[in-house]
Amino acid sequence: MDMHHNLASVQTLDPAVTTEARAGAPVDIQGFHGVEHIVAIGASGDSLSETDRLDLVLEASADGSSWEAVSEDGGVLGSVDADGVFASIDAAGKEQSEYRIGYVGSLRYSRIRVVPEGTHDEGTPVAALALLGGADVKPV
Template sequence: MRDWTHNFGAVNAIAPAVLTDDPAAITVDRSGYDAVTFVLMLGVGGITFTNTNRIDFILEHSDDGTSWEAVDPSNVLGAIPDASGIVLSQRSAHPAATLHRIGYVDGTIGDRRYVRLRPDFNGTHGTGTPMSALAVLGAGRTLPNAA
């Protein structure tokens, strides 16, 4: 039987925190899954974001978990990454909490085992912005054991 509880995996992609600077990136291992949806929860902006004082969210993939490159648009659902992998950029006031879903799937360029979504702080952030992201692993390659 394939139920919802056993049909996906979930791991932290950005640990919950109030941040003023780049946190350590968390690698997500897709082994056994063909897709990942990043659920990014972004709290009220600690500052008024501008083109200079902003947070870019970069989606990258890797074959070995060491050498990273920007994702190709064919691998992304719910956003259109630029050439450097930016899938979301906070550049204006952010007065309310928001939730963003960004998908990574096997595409024409890819099928990379490792992926990560990392915040990149630019400019000065004197007051932190709360955020977290969960990587929901889906399209499992094997069925769960029957109970």
């Protein structure tokens, strides 16, 4: 299979130390059949716990401007909770890892949101990209 010519990639969050909520760039899935969001987490400068954590949220939009958390499994490849959270980075063992979630729902745009909960004085390096697959027109 020729993945090189059949996938498109988009950097959605520039690599940066994160102390406040950040939303990734909107990903337009028109012309594709799905998107895989990948979030890379570096070593946190803070002590992560259940109260001091980073939540990764999947959001979708019909127009790219009004966003809602994706809370049903119908358009999700992976699992999300009722608030769209697909990963909570709440311990040192969850740092320096990548987390991913797929979206094949009916809304045209999707993005990830990084939401620090609790105290994050030093921050955590975070970056994200999206892989679009199932292109209607190939090569991409």
